Amino acid sequence: MNPANYLKIKNKIPSNVNILAVSKGFKSQEIITIQNIGQNDFGESKFQEAFEKQLILKDLKQINWHFIGRIQTNKIRKIVQNFKYIHSVDSFEKLQKISNISCEEEKNPFIMLQVKLTNDPSKGGFNPELLIAKWEEIKELKNIILTGLMTINPKGLSSEENLGLFKKCRILADSLQLPDCSMGMSGDWEEAIDAGSTWLRLGSLIFGGRS
Ligand SMILES: *Cc1c(COP(=O)(O)O)cnc(C)c1O
Secondary structure, three states, rough: OOOHHHHHHHHOOOOOEEEEEEEOOOOOOHHHHOOOOOOOOOEEEOOHHHHHHHHHHHOOOEEEEEEEOOOOHOOOHHHHOOOOEEEOOOOHHHHHHHHHHHHHHHOOOOOOOOOOOOOOOOOEEEHHHHHHHHHHHHHHHOEEEEEEEEEOOOOOOOOHHHHHHHHHHHHHHHHHHOOOOEEEOOOOOHHHHHHHOEEEEOOOHHHHHOO
Protein backbone atom coordinates (compact mmCIF):
# COMPACT_ATOMS: atom_id res chain seq x y z
CA MET A 1 0.00 0.00 0.00
CA ASN A 2 1.55 3.21 -1.22
CA PRO A 3 -0.03 6.50 -0.06
CA ALA A 4 1.28 8.28 -3.17
CA ASN A 5 -0.83 5.89 -5.24
CA TYR A 6 -3.96 6.87 -3.38
CA LEU A 7 -3.26 10.59 -3.76
CA LYS A 8 -2.64 10.18 -7.49
CA ILE A 9 -6.03 8.54 -7.93
CA LYS A 10 -7.75 11.07 -5.73
CA ASN A 11 -6.38 13.92 -7.84
CA LYS A 12 -7.78 12.38 -11.02
CA ILE A 13 -11.32 12.11 -9.70
CA PRO A 14 -13.82 15.00 -9.91
CA SER A 15 -14.64 16.49 -6.51
CA ASN A 16 -18.33 15.51 -6.68
CA VAL A 17 -17.41 11.82 -6.95
CA ASN A 18 -16.70 9.97 -3.68
CA ILE A 19 -14.11 7.29 -3.21
CA LEU A 20 -15.06 4.26 -1.20
CA ALA A 21 -11.81 2.52 -0.28
CA VAL A 22 -12.60 -1.20 -0.37
CA SER A 23 -10.44 -2.64 2.38
CA LYS A 24 -11.60 -6.26 2.27
CA GLY A 25 -8.56 -8.50 2.37
CA PHE A 26 -6.41 -5.73 3.83
CA LYS A 27 -5.35 -5.14 7.38
CA SER A 28 -6.42 -2.38 9.74
CA GLN A 29 -2.91 -0.90 9.61
CA GLU A 30 -3.39 -0.24 5.89
CA ILE A 31 -6.70 1.44 6.63
CA ILE A 32 -4.93 3.71 9.12
CA THR A 33 -2.31 4.62 6.52
CA ILE A 34 -4.81 6.09 4.09
CA GLN A 35 -7.15 7.37 6.78
CA ASN A 36 -4.20 9.53 7.83
CA ILE A 37 -4.14 11.18 4.42
CA GLY A 38 -7.83 12.01 4.37
CA GLN A 39 -9.82 8.93 3.35
CA ASN A 40 -12.72 8.28 5.74
CA ASP A 41 -15.04 5.95 3.82
CA PHE A 42 -14.18 2.25 3.87
CA GLY A 43 -16.05 -0.66 2.30
CA GLU A 44 -16.10 -4.25 3.49
CA SER A 45 -17.91 -7.24 2.06
CA LYS A 46 -17.78 -9.83 4.87
CA PHE A 47 -19.29 -9.03 8.23
CA GLN A 48 -16.90 -10.98 10.44
CA GLU A 49 -13.76 -9.68 8.76
CA ALA A 50 -15.09 -6.13 8.94
CA PHE A 51 -16.12 -6.38 12.57
CA GLU A 52 -12.64 -7.44 13.65
CA LYS A 53 -11.18 -4.33 12.01
CA GLN A 54 -13.93 -2.13 13.42
CA LEU A 55 -12.99 -3.23 16.92
CA ILE A 56 -9.32 -2.45 16.34
CA LEU A 57 -10.18 0.93 14.79
CA LYS A 58 -13.03 1.90 17.12
CA ASP A 59 -11.29 5.09 18.28
CA LEU A 60 -11.11 6.44 14.72
CA LYS A 61 -14.57 7.98 14.92
CA GLN A 62 -14.23 9.73 11.56
CA ILE A 63 -14.39 6.44 9.68
CA ASN A 64 -17.67 5.71 7.90
CA TRP A 65 -18.15 2.00 7.35
CA HIS A 66 -19.96 0.79 4.23
CA PHE A 67 -21.22 -2.75 3.76
CA ILE A 68 -20.89 -3.83 0.12
CA GLY A 69 -21.11 -7.64 0.23
CA ARG A 70 -23.86 -10.17 -0.15
CA ILE A 71 -26.23 -9.76 2.80
CA GLN A 72 -27.07 -12.88 4.77
CA THR A 73 -30.43 -12.45 6.45
CA ASN A 74 -29.12 -13.68 9.81
CA LYS A 75 -26.42 -10.95 9.76
CA ILE A 76 -28.76 -8.02 9.13
CA ARG A 77 -28.94 -6.90 12.76
CA LYS A 78 -25.16 -6.84 13.08
CA ILE A 79 -24.82 -5.01 9.77
CA VAL A 80 -27.38 -2.39 10.86
CA GLN A 81 -25.59 -1.95 14.19
CA ASN A 82 -22.15 -1.48 12.70
CA PHE A 83 -22.43 0.16 9.26
CA LYS A 84 -23.54 3.64 8.28
CA TYR A 85 -24.09 2.70 4.62
CA ILE A 86 -25.38 -0.51 3.05
CA HIS A 87 -24.76 -0.66 -0.73
CA SER A 88 -25.78 -4.17 -1.55
CA VAL A 89 -29.46 -4.52 -0.66
CA ASP A 90 -30.61 -6.93 -3.33
CA SER A 91 -34.24 -7.79 -2.51
CA PHE A 92 -37.41 -6.26 -1.13
CA GLU A 93 -37.53 -8.84 1.68
CA LYS A 94 -34.07 -7.87 2.91
CA LEU A 95 -34.91 -4.19 2.64
CA GLN A 96 -38.02 -4.72 4.77
CA LYS A 97 -35.99 -6.60 7.32
CA ILE A 98 -33.34 -3.87 7.41
CA SER A 99 -36.10 -1.33 7.97
CA ASN A 100 -37.70 -3.32 10.81
CA ILE A 101 -34.39 -3.91 12.54
CA SER A 102 -33.33 -0.28 12.08
CA CYS A 103 -36.52 0.76 13.89
CA GLU A 104 -35.73 -1.60 16.78
CA GLU A 105 -32.11 -0.47 16.94
CA GLU A 106 -32.97 3.21 16.45
CA LYS A 107 -30.64 3.43 13.46
CA ASN A 108 -31.06 5.16 10.10
CA PRO A 109 -28.68 3.53 7.64
CA PHE A 110 -28.06 5.04 4.20
CA ILE A 111 -29.24 2.50 1.66
CA MET A 112 -28.30 1.80 -1.93
CA LEU A 113 -30.30 -0.81 -3.75
CA GLN A 114 -28.35 -3.21 -5.90
CA VAL A 115 -29.81 -3.53 -9.39
CA LYS A 116 -29.32 -6.37 -11.80
CA LEU A 117 -28.82 -5.00 -15.31
CA THR A 118 -27.54 -8.16 -17.02
CA ASN A 119 -28.24 -11.87 -16.78
CA ASP A 120 -24.95 -12.56 -14.96
CA PRO A 121 -26.01 -15.49 -12.71
CA SER A 122 -23.27 -14.71 -10.16
CA LYS A 123 -24.77 -11.31 -9.31
CA GLY A 124 -27.93 -10.57 -7.39
CA GLY A 125 -30.05 -7.47 -7.33
CA PHE A 126 -33.42 -5.95 -8.06
CA ASN A 127 -34.81 -6.42 -11.50
CA PRO A 128 -35.40 -2.80 -12.71
CA GLU A 129 -39.07 -3.33 -13.63
CA LEU A 130 -39.74 -4.93 -10.26
CA LEU A 131 -38.01 -2.08 -8.48
CA ILE A 132 -40.21 0.46 -10.27
CA ALA A 133 -43.33 -1.60 -9.54
CA LYS A 134 -42.47 -1.79 -5.84
CA TRP A 135 -41.26 1.79 -5.54
CA GLU A 136 -44.24 3.28 -3.71
CA GLU A 137 -44.09 0.48 -1.17
CA ILE A 138 -40.32 0.86 -0.79
CA LYS A 139 -40.63 4.59 -0.13
CA GLU A 140 -42.94 3.89 2.82
CA LEU A 141 -40.35 1.87 4.74
CA LYS A 142 -39.23 3.51 7.97
CA ASN A 143 -35.76 4.24 9.37
CA ILE A 144 -33.85 3.87 6.13
CA ILE A 145 -32.41 6.66 4.03
CA LEU A 146 -32.75 5.60 0.40
CA THR A 147 -29.91 7.39 -1.26
CA GLY A 148 -29.10 5.51 -4.44
CA LEU A 149 -28.59 2.46 -6.61
CA MET A 150 -25.60 0.16 -6.82
CA THR A 151 -24.46 -2.05 -9.64
CA ILE A 152 -21.58 -4.43 -10.37
CA ASN A 153 -20.72 -4.98 -14.01
CA PRO A 154 -19.73 -8.44 -15.22
CA LYS A 155 -16.03 -8.92 -15.89
CA GLY A 156 -14.60 -8.80 -19.38
CA LEU A 157 -16.83 -6.17 -20.95
CA SER A 158 -15.58 -3.58 -23.40
CA SER A 159 -15.35 0.03 -22.33
CA GLU A 160 -18.50 0.85 -24.34
CA GLU A 161 -20.42 -2.00 -22.70
CA ASN A 162 -19.37 -0.87 -19.24
CA LEU A 163 -20.40 2.69 -20.03
CA GLY A 164 -23.76 1.53 -21.40
CA LEU A 165 -24.63 -0.44 -18.27
CA PHE A 166 -23.55 2.36 -15.95
CA LYS A 167 -25.69 4.82 -17.90
CA LYS A 168 -28.69 2.51 -17.44
CA CYS A 169 -28.11 2.59 -13.70
CA ARG A 170 -27.81 6.39 -13.70
CA ILE A 171 -31.01 6.83 -15.73
CA LEU A 172 -32.92 4.50 -13.40
CA ALA A 173 -31.62 6.34 -10.32
CA ASP A 174 -32.59 9.69 -11.84
CA SER A 175 -36.08 8.41 -12.64
CA LEU A 176 -36.50 7.49 -8.96
CA GLN A 177 -34.95 10.80 -7.87
CA LEU A 178 -32.09 9.05 -6.13
CA PRO A 179 -28.90 11.12 -6.00
CA ASP A 180 -26.33 8.34 -5.69
CA CYS A 181 -24.97 5.64 -7.95
CA SER A 182 -22.45 3.29 -6.39
CA MET A 183 -20.70 2.02 -9.49
CA GLY A 184 -17.21 1.58 -10.85
CA MET A 185 -14.41 -0.58 -9.48
CA SER A 186 -10.66 -0.66 -10.14
CA GLY A 187 -11.14 -1.88 -13.72
CA ASP A 188 -14.04 0.30 -14.86
CA TRP A 189 -14.02 3.46 -12.74
CA GLU A 190 -13.37 5.85 -15.62
CA GLU A 191 -16.50 4.73 -17.47
CA ALA A 192 -18.43 4.95 -14.20
CA ILE A 193 -17.42 8.59 -13.75
CA ASP A 194 -18.46 9.37 -17.33
CA ALA A 195 -21.87 7.83 -16.63
CA GLY A 196 -22.46 9.79 -13.41
CA SER A 197 -21.20 7.61 -10.58
CA THR A 198 -21.12 9.26 -7.16
CA TRP A 199 -19.37 6.41 -5.30
CA LEU A 200 -16.45 4.55 -6.85
CA ARG A 201 -15.70 1.33 -4.97
CA LEU A 202 -11.93 0.99 -5.31
CA GLY A 203 -9.96 -1.85 -3.80
CA SER A 204 -6.86 -3.00 -5.65
CA LEU A 205 -6.32 0.37 -7.31
CA ILE A 206 -5.73 1.88 -3.86
CA PHE A 207 -4.36 -0.98 -1.78
CA GLY A 208 -2.60 -3.07 -4.42
CA GLY A 209 -3.23 -6.72 -5.24
CA ARG A 210 -5.15 -8.95 -2.87
CA SER A 211 -3.54 -12.27 -1.92
C1 LIG B 1 -14.05 -6.22 -3.94
C2 LIG B 1 -15.13 -5.32 -4.35
C3 LIG B 1 -14.84 -4.08 -4.93
C4 LIG B 1 -13.44 -3.58 -5.21
O1 LIG B 1 -12.83 -4.33 -6.19
P1 LIG B 1 -11.47 -3.87 -6.89
O2 LIG B 1 -11.54 -4.49 -8.23
O3 LIG B 1 -10.37 -4.39 -6.06
O4 LIG B 1 -11.47 -2.40 -6.96
C5 LIG B 1 -15.91 -3.27 -5.27
N1 LIG B 1 -17.19 -3.65 -5.06
C6 LIG B 1 -17.50 -4.84 -4.52
C7 LIG B 1 -18.93 -5.19 -4.31
C8 LIG B 1 -16.49 -5.71 -4.14
O5 LIG B 1 -16.81 -6.89 -3.61
